[in-house]
Amino acid sequence: MLVKTTNKWILARAFINTWxxxxxxxxxxxxxxxxxxxxxxxxxxxxxxxxxxxxxxxxENRMIKNTRKNEFASTEKKTLRWGVSLPPRLHFALDRYFRxxxxxxxxxxxxxxxxxMRRFPEFTIPDKI
Numbered sequence: 001m002l003v004k005t006t007n008k009w010i011l012a013r014a015f016i017n018t019w020x021x022x023x024x025x026x027x028x029x030x031x032x033x034x035x036x037x038x039x040x041x042x043x044x045x046x047x048x049x050x051x052x053x054x055x056x057x058x059x060e061n062r063m064i065k066n067t068r069k070n071e072f073a074s075t076e077k078k079t080l081r082w083g084v085s086l087p088p089r090l091h092f093a094l095d096r097y098f099r100x101x102x103x104x105x106x107x108x109x110x111x112x113x114x115x116x117m118r119r120f121p122e123f124t125i126p127d128k129i
Contacts, residue, residue: 008098008112009119015097016120019090020051028053031089053087058122061085065125073126082125084117 025034026049030042039045046053064082065073073082086094095106107113117124 009115011097011101012094012106012116013119015094016090019093020054022050025049026089028087028089050087050089054090057085057087061123061125065127068125071127084113084123085125086123 025047026032027034027041028046028048029044032038032041034041034047039047048056064085068074068082069076072078074080091106098104098106107116114129117126117129
């Protein structure tokens with residue numbers, strides 16, 4: 001069932017769910033589609049599908065979250081703060097999607113970035129935004 005909406009985050013969730021179903025194998029490091037004839041594709045091949053790379057990223061995000069000094073995921077001196085971590089291919093695909101729909105970027109300002117962090121906690125490093 002298709003539903004019309006102008007809510008950016010409902011559109012983003014639907015896009016991500018569709019993107020995760022893509023079965024194309026590719027290298028997450030150099031972004032080349034996988035071919036057994038052109039392997040290895042780079043110095044650090046990370047071959048998988050969208051779902052594989054995303055699951056790996058979720059594990060990495062949990063590990064990073066557990067090693068941060070505070071709930072804001074900042075360094076000890078609070079000079080650097082972790083924010084959002086997306087698979088590169090997903091970030092570029094989402095950005096292209098929103099540019100094609102309404103000629104706007106995925107994150108136009110910090111308010112939109114924070115809203116994304118609230119709605120998609122699996123891609124977010126800090127516990128508090």
